[in-house]
Amino acid sequence: xxxxxxxxxxxxxxxxxxxxxxxxxxxxxxxxxxxxxxxxxxxxxxxxxxxxxxxxxxxxxxxxxxxxxxxxxxxxxxxxxxxxxxxxxxxxxxxxxxxxxxxxxxxxxxxxxxxxxxxxxxxxxxxxxxxxxxxxxxxx
Amino acid sequence: xxxxxxxxxxxxxxxxxxxxxxxxxxxxxxxxxxxxxxxxxxxxxxxxxxxxxxxxxxxxxxxxxxxxxxxxxxxxxxxxxxxxxxxxxxxxxxxxxxxxxxxxxxxxxxxxxxxxxxxxxxxxxxxxxxxxxxxxxxxxxxxxxxxxxxxxxxxxxxxxxxxxxxxxxxxxxxxxxxxxxxxxxxxxxxxxxxxxxxxxxxxxxxxxxxxxxxxxxxxxxxxxxxxxxxxxxxxxxxxxxxxxxxxxxxxxxxxxxxxxxxxxxxxxxxxxxxxxxxxxxxxxxxxxxxxxxxxxxxxxxxxxxxxxx
Numbered sequence: 060x061x062x063x064x065x066x067x068x069x070x071x072x073x074x075x076x077x078x079x080x081x082x083x084x085x086x087x088x089x090x091x092x093x094x095x096x097x098x099x100x101x102x103x104x105x106x107x108x109x110x111x112x113x114x115x116x117x118x119x120x121x122x123x124x125x126x127x128x129x130x131x132x133x134x135x136x137x138x139x140x141x142x143x144x145x146x147x148x149x150x151x152x153x154x155x156x157x158x159x160x161x162x163x164x165x166x167x168x169x170x171x172x173x174x175x176x177x178x179x180x181x182x183x184x185x186x187x188x189x190x191x192x193x194x195x196x197x198x199x
Numbered sequence: 200x201x202x203x204x205x206x207x208x209x210x211x212x213x214x215x216x217x218x219x220x221x222x223x224x225x226x227x228x229x230x231x232x233x234x235x236x237x238x239x240x241x242x243x244x245x246x247x248x249x250x251x252x253x254x255x256x257x258x259x260x261x262x263x264x265x266x267x268x269x270x271x272x273x274x275x276x277x278x279x280x281x282x283x284x285x286x287x288x289x290x291x292x293x294x295x296x297x298x299x300x301x302x303x304x305x306x307x308x309x310x311x312x313x314x315x316x317x318x319x320x321x322x323x324x325x326x327x328x329x330x331x332x333x334x335x336x337x338x339x340x341x342x343x344x345x346x347x348x349x350x351x352x353x354x355x356x357x358x359x360x361x362x363x364x365x366x367x368x369x370x371x372x373x374x375x376x377x378x379x380x381x382x383x384x385x386x387x388x389x390x391x392x393x394x395x396x397x398x399x400x401x402x403x404x405x406x407x408x409x410x411x412x413x414x415x416x417x418x419x420x421x422x423x424x425x426x427x428x429x430x431x432x433x434x435x436x437x438x439x440x441x442x443x444x445x446x447x448x449x450x451x452x453x454x455x456x457x458x459x460x461x462x463x464x465x466x467x468x469x470x471x472x473x474x475x476x477x478x479x480x481x482x483x484x485x486x487x488x489x490x491x492x493x494x495x496x497x498x499x500x501x502x503x504x505x506x507x508x
Contacts, residue, residue: 164324166303171282173309181395191305192326195391 068093069120070135071112076100078129079110085124085157091116123151127187150185153178158187158196165192200499202311204320206329206365211372214336216503220494221337221487223508228261234497234505235264241294242268243286244321245277246302250463250485251321251330255298258492267294284313291315296500298492317499325361330495331462332365334488339419341487342458342480347373350416354381355423355443355468357388362462363423364392371396378404379413385439386425410443415452420445422461422468422481446470450478460484 074082079097088095093116103109117138125132126148134146159175160167167175167189177187177196187196200213209217224231240259242252247270256266269275277286283301287310291297297314299307300321307320307327322328340346351370353363357380367388370376378397380388387406397404407413414420425440427433444467445459461469461481473479497503 162304164302164304164326166283166301166305166309166323169303170284170306170309186395189305191308192324193304 064140065094065113065115065137066140067117068113068115068137069118070114070137071125072109072133072135073103073106074110074112074132075129076106076108076110079112082110082112082125082128082132085128086121088112088114091118122146122148123154124157126151127154127157150179150182153190154187160189160192160194161197162189162192162194165189165194167191200317202307202314202318202320203329203495203499204308204311205327206332206369208329209333214333214369217333217491217494217498218337218340219508220497220503221490222341223506224490224493230506231262231493231497233263234502235259235262235500238262238264238296238500239294240264240266240268240496241290241297242266242270242321243290243297243299243301244268244270245272245275245306246300247271248300248322251300252298254485254488255319255321255330255492257489258496261489262493262496264295264496268298283309287313287318291318296496319495319499322361325359327365328361329365330488330492331362332369333495334484334491335362335366335421335460335462336369337487337491338460338480338484339458342483343418343456346370348375349373349418350377350379351419351421352379352381352410352413352417353388353421353423354410354445356386356425356439357382357423358386359426360423363388363421366421367392368396371400371402376402377416378402379417380404380406381408381410381413381443382406383408383439383443385435410445410449411452414449414457415454417453417457420453420457420459422459422465424461424464424466424468440466444468444470445473447472447476450476453478 096113098111100108101111130148130150135142136144154177155174158177167173176190178190180186180188242255244252259266272278283306291314296316297318298321301323304324304326307323311318320327320329357363427436457478458480459478
Protein backbone atom coordinates (compact mmCIF):
# COMPACT_ATOMS: atom_id res chain seq x y z
CA UNK A 60 0.00 0.00 0.00
CA UNK A 61 1.44 3.37 -0.94
CA UNK A 62 0.55 6.60 0.76
CA UNK A 63 2.03 9.90 -0.43
CA UNK A 64 4.53 11.71 1.74
CA UNK A 65 3.31 14.94 3.20
CA UNK A 66 4.90 18.32 2.51
CA UNK A 67 4.08 20.46 5.51
CA UNK A 68 2.42 18.80 8.43
CA UNK A 69 2.72 16.26 11.20
CA UNK A 70 3.28 12.51 11.34
CA UNK A 71 2.31 10.69 14.52
CA UNK A 72 4.36 7.52 14.64
CA UNK A 73 4.48 4.55 17.02
CA UNK A 74 0.80 4.65 17.89
CA UNK A 75 -0.19 1.37 19.49
CA UNK A 76 -1.85 -0.83 16.88
CA UNK A 77 -5.60 -0.26 16.81
CA UNK A 78 -5.47 3.03 18.72
CA UNK A 79 -5.20 5.47 15.79
CA UNK A 80 -8.91 6.22 15.63
CA UNK A 81 -8.97 7.05 19.33
CA UNK A 82 -6.08 9.48 18.80
CA UNK A 83 -7.80 10.88 15.70
CA UNK A 84 -10.95 11.65 17.67
CA UNK A 85 -9.22 12.93 20.79
CA UNK A 86 -7.15 15.43 18.80
CA UNK A 87 -10.21 16.62 16.88
CA UNK A 88 -8.67 15.69 13.51
CA UNK A 89 -12.17 15.13 12.13
CA UNK A 90 -12.57 18.90 12.15
CA UNK A 91 -9.59 19.47 9.82
CA UNK A 92 -10.16 20.21 6.16
CA UNK A 93 -6.83 18.80 4.94
CA UNK A 94 -5.84 15.25 3.99
CA UNK A 95 -5.40 12.94 6.97
CA UNK A 96 -4.14 9.39 6.50
CA UNK A 97 -4.94 6.76 9.11
CA UNK A 98 -2.61 3.86 8.59
CA UNK A 99 -3.29 0.77 10.66
CA UNK A 100 -1.26 -2.31 11.51
CA UNK A 101 2.02 -1.22 9.93
CA UNK A 102 4.90 -3.64 10.55
CA UNK A 103 7.29 -2.31 13.18
CA UNK A 104 10.59 -3.72 14.45
CA UNK A 105 10.08 -2.13 17.83
CA UNK A 106 6.39 -2.76 18.34
CA UNK A 107 5.49 -5.67 16.07
CA UNK A 108 2.55 -3.70 14.70
CA UNK A 109 1.80 -0.01 14.98
CA UNK A 110 -0.54 2.67 13.66
CA UNK A 111 0.50 5.94 12.00
CA UNK A 112 -1.38 9.18 11.42
CA UNK A 113 -0.30 11.62 8.71
CA UNK A 114 -1.76 15.11 8.76
CA UNK A 115 -1.08 17.21 5.70
CA UNK A 116 -1.30 20.59 7.36
CA UNK A 117 0.59 22.54 10.03
CA UNK A 118 -1.58 22.96 13.10
CA UNK A 119 -1.18 23.33 16.83
CA UNK A 120 -1.15 19.92 18.36
CA UNK A 121 -2.36 19.42 21.93
CA UNK A 122 0.69 17.59 23.26
CA UNK A 123 -0.94 17.12 26.68
CA UNK A 124 -3.82 15.17 25.17
CA UNK A 125 -1.43 13.12 23.08
CA UNK A 126 0.95 12.48 26.01
CA UNK A 127 -2.00 11.38 28.11
CA UNK A 128 -3.25 8.96 25.45
CA UNK A 129 0.15 7.42 24.96
CA UNK A 130 3.48 9.05 25.89
CA UNK A 131 5.31 6.65 23.56
CA UNK A 132 3.90 8.22 20.39
CA UNK A 133 6.55 10.05 18.36
CA UNK A 134 5.58 13.41 16.88
CA UNK A 135 7.41 14.22 13.62
CA UNK A 136 7.16 17.76 12.26
CA UNK A 137 7.53 17.89 8.46
CA UNK A 138 8.43 21.06 6.57
CA UNK A 139 9.00 21.18 2.82
CA UNK A 140 8.94 17.42 2.76
CA UNK A 141 11.76 17.16 5.32
CA UNK A 142 11.67 15.92 8.88
CA UNK A 143 12.67 19.00 10.91
CA UNK A 144 11.80 17.98 14.45
CA UNK A 145 11.00 14.87 16.48
CA UNK A 146 9.17 15.46 19.73
CA UNK A 147 9.16 12.98 22.62
CA UNK A 148 6.05 13.14 24.70
CA UNK A 149 5.61 13.14 28.47
CA UNK A 150 2.70 12.31 30.73
CA UNK A 151 1.05 15.69 31.36
CA UNK A 152 0.74 16.86 34.97
CA UNK A 153 -2.91 17.62 34.35
CA UNK A 154 -5.50 17.18 31.64
CA UNK A 155 -8.51 19.40 31.05
CA UNK A 156 -11.74 18.20 29.43
CA UNK A 157 -10.13 15.09 27.97
CA UNK A 158 -11.88 12.68 30.31
CA UNK A 159 -15.13 13.11 32.22
CA UNK A 160 -15.46 12.21 35.89
CA UNK A 161 -17.71 9.17 36.24
CA UNK A 162 -18.40 9.66 39.98
CA UNK A 163 -22.10 10.59 40.29
CA UNK A 164 -21.32 12.30 43.61
CA UNK A 165 -18.71 14.62 42.02
CA UNK A 166 -19.51 18.33 41.67
CA UNK A 167 -18.62 18.09 37.96
CA UNK A 168 -21.84 16.10 37.48
CA UNK A 169 -24.01 19.14 38.31
CA UNK A 170 -22.04 22.40 38.20
CA UNK A 171 -22.51 24.16 34.87
CA UNK A 172 -19.47 25.21 32.89
CA UNK A 173 -17.02 23.43 35.16
CA UNK A 174 -13.97 21.96 33.43
CA UNK A 175 -13.27 18.28 34.03
CA UNK A 176 -9.71 18.43 35.38
CA UNK A 177 -7.60 15.40 36.25
CA UNK A 178 -4.13 15.48 37.78
CA UNK A 179 -1.32 12.93 37.54
CA UNK A 180 -1.43 11.18 40.94
CA UNK A 181 1.00 8.35 40.24
CA UNK A 182 3.44 8.70 37.36
CA UNK A 183 4.75 5.16 37.52
CA UNK A 184 1.30 3.60 37.29
CA UNK A 185 -0.08 6.40 35.08
CA UNK A 186 -2.94 7.08 37.46
CA UNK A 187 -4.95 10.27 37.00
CA UNK A 188 -7.43 11.49 39.61
CA UNK A 189 -10.25 14.00 39.45
CA UNK A 190 -9.17 17.35 40.90
CA UNK A 191 -12.49 17.68 42.73
CA UNK A 192 -13.32 14.23 44.12
CA UNK A 193 -10.05 12.28 43.54
CA UNK A 194 -11.82 9.51 41.66
CA UNK A 195 -9.42 7.57 39.44
CA UNK A 196 -9.84 7.69 35.65
CA UNK A 197 -11.00 4.33 34.41
CA UNK A 198 -9.24 4.06 31.08
CA UNK A 199 -10.99 2.32 28.25
CA UNK B 200 -4.49 30.28 55.38
CA UNK B 201 -7.32 31.39 53.09
CA UNK B 202 -9.10 28.10 52.49
CA UNK B 203 -9.26 24.73 54.19
CA UNK B 204 -10.47 22.05 51.79
CA UNK B 205 -8.41 18.97 52.58
CA UNK B 206 -6.81 18.30 55.98
CA UNK B 207 -3.58 17.54 54.13
CA UNK B 208 -3.51 21.19 52.99
CA UNK B 209 -2.19 21.89 56.47
CA UNK B 210 1.42 21.25 57.41
CA UNK B 211 2.24 19.38 60.62
CA UNK B 212 3.44 22.71 62.05
CA UNK B 213 0.14 24.42 61.21
CA UNK B 214 -1.77 21.58 62.88
CA UNK B 215 0.47 21.91 65.95
CA UNK B 216 -0.31 25.62 66.07
CA UNK B 217 -4.07 24.99 65.84
CA UNK B 218 -3.81 22.43 68.65
CA UNK B 219 -1.90 24.98 70.75
CA UNK B 220 -4.55 27.64 70.17
CA UNK B 221 -7.36 25.17 70.95
CA UNK B 222 -5.62 24.10 74.17
CA UNK B 223 -5.22 27.71 75.17
CA UNK B 224 -8.93 28.33 74.53
CA UNK B 225 -9.80 25.30 76.69
CA UNK B 226 -7.61 26.69 79.48
CA UNK B 227 -9.54 29.95 79.69
CA UNK B 228 -12.38 30.61 77.25
CA UNK B 229 -13.29 33.98 78.67
CA UNK B 230 -10.19 35.58 77.21
CA UNK B 231 -11.45 34.72 73.72
CA UNK B 232 -15.09 35.70 74.10
CA UNK B 233 -14.86 39.01 72.20
CA UNK B 234 -12.09 38.34 69.69
CA UNK B 235 -14.48 38.00 66.74
CA UNK B 236 -16.82 40.83 67.68
CA UNK B 237 -18.52 42.27 64.56
CA UNK B 238 -17.36 39.35 62.42
CA UNK B 239 -19.89 37.18 60.60
CA UNK B 240 -19.64 33.46 59.90
CA UNK B 241 -21.92 32.10 57.15
CA UNK B 242 -22.81 28.43 57.59
CA UNK B 243 -23.87 27.23 54.15
CA UNK B 244 -25.21 23.72 54.60
CA UNK B 245 -26.49 22.41 51.29
CA UNK B 246 -27.15 19.12 53.04
CA UNK B 247 -28.37 18.82 56.62
CA UNK B 248 -25.83 18.18 59.37
CA UNK B 249 -27.12 19.53 62.62
CA UNK B 250 -24.14 18.78 64.78
CA UNK B 251 -21.41 20.15 62.52
CA UNK B 252 -23.43 23.29 61.83
CA UNK B 253 -24.18 23.83 65.52
CA UNK B 254 -20.53 23.23 66.36
CA UNK B 255 -19.43 25.95 63.90
CA UNK B 256 -22.13 28.33 65.10
CA UNK B 257 -21.33 27.67 68.74
CA UNK B 258 -17.64 28.28 67.99
CA UNK B 259 -18.30 31.64 66.34
CA UNK B 260 -20.76 32.76 69.04
CA UNK B 261 -18.21 31.78 71.71
CA UNK B 262 -15.75 34.14 70.02
CA UNK B 263 -18.25 37.00 70.17
CA UNK B 264 -19.07 36.84 66.46
CA UNK B 265 -22.35 36.49 64.60
CA UNK B 266 -23.71 33.78 62.34
CA UNK B 267 -26.07 33.54 59.41
CA UNK B 268 -26.77 30.79 56.93
CA UNK B 269 -29.03 27.95 55.92
CA UNK B 270 -29.31 24.35 56.98
CA UNK B 271 -30.55 22.68 53.81
CA UNK B 272 -30.55 23.53 50.13
CA UNK B 273 -34.32 23.29 49.81
CA UNK B 274 -35.02 26.92 50.76
CA UNK B 275 -32.17 28.41 48.76
CA UNK B 276 -31.48 29.38 45.17
CA UNK B 277 -29.61 26.09 44.79
CA UNK B 278 -33.02 24.39 44.62
CA UNK B 279 -33.82 26.69 41.67
CA UNK B 280 -30.73 25.41 39.92
CA UNK B 281 -28.21 28.10 40.90
CA UNK B 282 -24.60 26.96 40.62
CA UNK B 283 -22.30 26.69 43.61
CA UNK B 284 -20.07 29.38 42.07
CA UNK B 285 -22.93 31.87 41.86
CA UNK B 286 -24.20 31.15 45.37
CA UNK B 287 -20.72 31.74 46.78
CA UNK B 288 -20.20 34.92 44.76
CA UNK B 289 -23.33 36.32 46.41
CA UNK B 290 -22.96 35.00 49.94
CA UNK B 291 -19.30 35.91 50.34
CA UNK B 292 -20.39 39.55 50.10
CA UNK B 293 -22.44 39.12 53.28
CA UNK B 294 -19.88 37.61 55.67
CA UNK B 295 -16.26 37.46 56.81
CA UNK B 296 -15.80 33.68 56.71
CA UNK B 297 -17.73 30.70 55.33
CA UNK B 298 -18.22 27.14 56.56
CA UNK B 299 -19.74 25.09 53.78
CA UNK B 300 -21.14 21.58 53.57
CA UNK B 301 -22.30 20.16 50.25
CA UNK B 302 -23.40 16.68 49.13
CA UNK B 303 -21.25 16.88 45.99
CA UNK B 304 -17.59 16.00 46.31
CA UNK B 305 -15.32 18.88 45.36
CA UNK B 306 -18.01 21.56 45.74
CA UNK B 307 -16.00 23.53 48.35
CA UNK B 308 -13.00 23.57 46.00
CA UNK B 309 -15.21 25.07 43.29
CA UNK B 310 -16.47 27.58 45.86
CA UNK B 311 -12.96 28.84 46.66
CA UNK B 312 -12.63 30.19 43.12
CA UNK B 313 -15.38 32.71 43.75
CA UNK B 314 -15.20 33.30 47.48
CA UNK B 315 -14.02 36.73 48.57
CA UNK B 316 -13.55 35.51 52.15
CA UNK B 317 -11.86 32.53 53.87
CA UNK B 318 -13.75 29.28 53.38
CA UNK B 319 -13.78 26.06 55.40
CA UNK B 320 -14.96 22.75 53.98
CA UNK B 321 -17.45 21.41 56.53
CA UNK B 322 -17.82 18.14 54.61
CA UNK B 323 -18.24 17.35 50.90
CA UNK B 324 -20.08 14.08 50.28
CA UNK B 325 -17.93 11.09 51.12
CA UNK B 326 -14.77 13.04 50.38
CA UNK B 327 -13.17 15.39 52.95
CA UNK B 328 -14.18 16.63 56.37
CA UNK B 329 -11.09 18.47 57.61
CA UNK B 330 -12.52 19.94 60.82
CA UNK B 331 -13.45 16.44 61.98
CA UNK B 332 -9.87 15.35 61.36
CA UNK B 333 -8.50 18.34 63.26
CA UNK B 334 -10.90 17.56 66.10
CA UNK B 335 -9.71 13.95 66.15
CA UNK B 336 -6.07 15.06 66.25
CA UNK B 337 -6.81 17.46 69.11
CA UNK B 338 -8.55 14.67 71.02
CA UNK B 339 -5.68 12.22 70.49
CA UNK B 340 -3.11 14.85 71.42
CA UNK B 341 -4.99 15.77 74.61
CA UNK B 342 -5.73 12.21 75.68
CA UNK B 343 -2.46 10.54 74.76
CA UNK B 344 -0.12 13.51 75.08
CA UNK B 345 1.37 12.81 71.66
CA UNK B 346 0.55 12.16 68.01
CA UNK B 347 3.37 9.68 67.35
CA UNK B 348 4.20 6.15 68.60
CA UNK B 349 0.60 4.95 68.60
CA UNK B 350 -1.32 1.89 67.43
CA UNK B 351 -4.57 3.08 65.90
CA UNK B 352 -7.46 0.73 65.13
CA UNK B 353 -10.20 1.83 62.76
CA UNK B 354 -13.39 -0.21 62.85
CA UNK B 355 -16.60 -0.37 60.81
CA UNK B 356 -17.21 1.26 57.47
CA UNK B 357 -13.69 1.87 56.25
CA UNK B 358 -14.69 1.97 52.60
CA UNK B 359 -17.03 4.96 52.68
CA UNK B 360 -15.98 6.46 56.01
CA UNK B 361 -14.32 9.72 55.07
CA UNK B 362 -13.28 10.44 58.67
CA UNK B 363 -11.21 7.26 58.59
CA UNK B 364 -9.56 8.16 55.27
CA UNK B 365 -8.74 11.67 56.42
CA UNK B 366 -7.40 10.63 59.81
CA UNK B 367 -5.33 7.84 58.24
CA UNK B 368 -3.72 10.37 55.89
CA UNK B 369 -3.15 12.85 58.71
CA UNK B 370 -1.69 10.24 61.11
CA UNK B 371 0.58 8.85 58.38
CA UNK B 372 2.77 11.93 58.78
CA UNK B 373 3.70 11.12 62.38
CA UNK B 374 6.46 8.73 63.44
CA UNK B 375 5.91 5.10 64.36
CA UNK B 376 2.16 4.87 63.84
CA UNK B 377 0.76 1.35 63.43
CA UNK B 378 -2.58 1.12 61.65
CA UNK B 379 -5.06 -1.71 62.20
CA UNK B 380 -8.10 -1.79 59.91
CA UNK B 381 -11.03 -3.81 61.26
CA UNK B 382 -13.78 -4.27 58.67
CA UNK B 383 -15.85 -6.84 56.79
CA UNK B 384 -14.56 -7.60 53.25
CA UNK B 385 -17.31 -5.39 51.74
CA UNK B 386 -16.24 -2.32 53.70
CA UNK B 387 -12.45 -2.61 53.65
CA UNK B 388 -10.18 0.42 53.36
CA UNK B 389 -9.96 1.49 49.68
CA UNK B 390 -7.15 0.07 47.57
CA UNK B 391 -5.88 3.52 46.63
CA UNK B 392 -5.20 4.38 50.28
CA UNK B 393 -3.29 1.15 50.72
CA UNK B 394 -1.23 1.48 47.57
CA UNK B 395 -0.77 5.22 47.22
CA UNK B 396 -0.30 6.01 50.90
CA UNK B 397 0.42 3.07 53.20
CA UNK B 398 2.51 0.97 50.83
CA UNK B 399 4.11 4.00 49.16
CA UNK B 400 5.29 5.32 52.55
CA UNK B 401 6.11 1.81 53.78
CA UNK B 402 3.87 2.20 56.82
CA UNK B 403 3.02 -0.52 59.28
CA UNK B 404 -0.58 -1.70 58.81
CA UNK B 405 -2.72 -4.80 58.90
CA UNK B 406 -6.29 -5.70 58.02
CA UNK B 407 -8.41 -7.93 60.23
CA UNK B 408 -12.09 -8.79 60.53
CA UNK B 409 -12.70 -8.81 64.29
CA UNK B 410 -12.10 -6.38 67.14
CA UNK B 411 -11.25 -9.21 69.56
CA UNK B 412 -8.12 -10.34 67.73
CA UNK B 413 -6.41 -6.93 68.01
CA UNK B 414 -7.99 -5.13 70.98
CA UNK B 415 -5.08 -5.68 73.37
CA UNK B 416 -2.60 -4.00 71.00
CA UNK B 417 -4.54 -0.80 70.45
CA UNK B 418 -3.90 2.66 71.93
CA UNK B 419 -6.86 4.10 70.03
CA UNK B 420 -10.02 2.41 68.75
CA UNK B 421 -11.80 4.60 66.25
CA UNK B 422 -15.34 3.31 65.65
CA UNK B 423 -17.50 4.38 62.72
CA UNK B 424 -21.12 4.10 61.69
CA UNK B 425 -22.20 2.20 58.62
CA UNK B 426 -23.84 5.17 56.92
CA UNK B 427 -27.14 4.58 55.18
CA UNK B 428 -26.71 7.57 52.87
CA UNK B 429 -23.50 6.15 51.37
CA UNK B 430 -25.29 3.13 49.92
CA UNK B 431 -27.15 3.08 46.65
CA UNK B 432 -28.79 -0.17 47.66
CA UNK B 433 -30.71 -0.35 50.96
CA UNK B 434 -30.41 -4.13 51.17
CA UNK B 435 -26.61 -3.87 51.33
CA UNK B 436 -26.98 -1.38 54.17
CA UNK B 437 -29.33 -3.59 56.19
CA UNK B 438 -27.08 -6.62 55.71
CA UNK B 439 -23.94 -4.80 56.95
CA UNK B 440 -25.07 -2.29 59.55
CA UNK B 441 -24.91 -4.61 62.56
CA UNK B 442 -21.57 -6.16 61.70
CA UNK B 443 -19.53 -4.56 64.49
CA UNK B 444 -20.93 -3.62 67.86
CA UNK B 445 -18.57 -2.57 70.66
CA UNK B 446 -19.56 -3.51 74.22
CA UNK B 447 -17.71 -3.77 77.54
CA UNK B 448 -17.01 -7.45 76.97
CA UNK B 449 -15.03 -6.74 73.81
CA UNK B 450 -13.09 -4.09 75.75
CA UNK B 451 -12.10 -6.49 78.55
CA UNK B 452 -8.64 -7.21 77.19
CA UNK B 453 -7.83 -3.67 76.11
CA UNK B 454 -5.06 -1.53 77.56
CA UNK B 455 -6.32 0.49 80.51
CA UNK B 456 -5.43 3.72 78.73
CA UNK B 457 -7.05 2.81 75.42
CA UNK B 458 -9.27 5.58 74.09
CA UNK B 459 -12.45 4.82 72.16
CA UNK B 460 -13.33 7.48 69.59
CA UNK B 461 -16.29 7.92 67.24
CA UNK B 462 -17.13 10.83 64.93
CA UNK B 463 -20.84 10.50 65.89
CA UNK B 464 -23.72 10.13 65.38
CA UNK B 465 -23.68 6.51 66.45
CA UNK B 466 -26.54 4.14 65.82
CA UNK B 467 -25.81 0.95 67.72
CA UNK B 468 -22.15 0.25 66.99
CA UNK B 469 -21.18 1.21 70.56
CA UNK B 470 -23.55 0.05 73.29
CA UNK B 471 -24.59 2.73 75.77
CA UNK B 472 -22.97 0.78 78.64
CA UNK B 473 -19.59 1.88 77.22
CA UNK B 474 -20.50 5.57 77.56
CA UNK B 475 -19.61 5.79 81.24
CA UNK B 476 -16.35 3.87 80.87
CA UNK B 477 -13.29 6.13 81.24
CA UNK B 478 -11.98 4.82 77.92
CA UNK B 479 -14.96 6.33 76.05
CA UNK B 480 -13.89 9.68 74.60
CA UNK B 481 -16.45 10.30 71.89
CA UNK B 482 -18.37 12.95 73.79
CA UNK B 483 -15.08 14.70 74.63
CA UNK B 484 -14.48 14.73 70.88
CA UNK B 485 -17.65 16.77 70.41
CA UNK B 486 -16.46 19.31 72.95
CA UNK B 487 -13.02 19.41 71.33
CA UNK B 488 -14.72 19.99 67.97
CA UNK B 489 -16.09 23.27 69.16
CA UNK B 490 -12.71 24.43 70.49
CA UNK B 491 -10.84 23.33 67.39
CA UNK B 492 -13.34 25.22 65.20
CA UNK B 493 -12.82 28.29 67.37
CA UNK B 494 -9.07 27.96 66.84
CA UNK B 495 -9.55 27.53 63.11
CA UNK B 496 -11.86 30.54 62.74
CA UNK B 497 -9.33 32.68 64.63
CA UNK B 498 -6.45 31.48 62.50
CA UNK B 499 -8.30 31.94 59.21
CA UNK B 500 -9.44 35.43 60.15
CA UNK B 501 -5.86 36.26 61.18
CA UNK B 502 -6.98 37.01 64.75
CA UNK B 503 -5.04 34.27 66.53
CA UNK B 504 -2.60 36.73 68.06
CA UNK B 505 -5.25 39.10 69.39
CA UNK B 506 -5.10 37.19 72.66
CA UNK B 507 -1.70 36.73 74.31
CA UNK B 508 -0.89 33.05 74.76
